[in-house]
Amino acid sequence: MEKLSAQEEEAMQAVWKTGEGNVKVFLENMEEPRVPYTTLASTIKNLEKKGYLGSRLIGNAYLYKALITEDEYKKRFMSGFVKDYFENSYKELVNFFVEEKKLSARELKEIIELIERSGG
Numbered sequence: 001m002e003k004l005s006a007q008e009e010e011a012m013q014a015v016w017k018t019g020e021g022n023v024k025v026f027l028e029n030m031e032e033p034r035v036p037y038t039t040l041a042s043t044i045k046n047l048e049k050k051g052y053l054g055s056r057l058i059g060n061a062y063l064y065k066a067l068i069t070e071d072e073y074k075k076r077f078m079s080g081f082v083k084d085y086f087e088n089s090y091k092e093l094v095n096f097f098v099e100e101k102k103l104s105a106r107e108l109k110e111i112i113e114l115i116e117r118s119g120g
Contacts, residue, residue: 001068002050003080007035011043012052012066012073020065 004012014026023041027034035043044064047053055062086092094111097103103111 001052001076003077004047004050004052004073007039007043008047008050008052010035011040011047012070015044015047015053015064015066016070020063022061022063026064 010030011026013031014029015021017029018025021029023037023044026044027037027040030040034040044053048055048064052066052068053064054067055064057063082088082090082093086096094103094108098108
């Protein structure tokens with residue numbers, strides 16, 4: 001699956017929040033400031049072409065729903081992100097956040113505890 005643009009990710013957030021719906025409902029579930037209806041409709045069609053959304057015709061309106069869960073997308077996105085920016089090393093990713101003072105010693109200890117509890 002293709003990587004999504006920021007606009008496409010924003011649309012997917014609205015879809016995941018809504019479940020199945022039409023463009024109008026997705027627009028209502030978007031964060032402010034909202035994009036114009038026609039822009040969102042175009043983005044939804046692109047997401048369908050890319051395989052992220054499925055649709056069905058009910059009467060004269062299309063209802064769309066996600067074909068990939070938010071968790072599945074996050075896993076794919078993070079894997080690609082770590083590969084592209086951190087030499088495929090999660091250790092380098094964590095090190096970056098430590099150096100940028102985005103992770104405290106307490107937070108690192110919590111992460112270590114999570115890893116130990118999950119058998120990692």
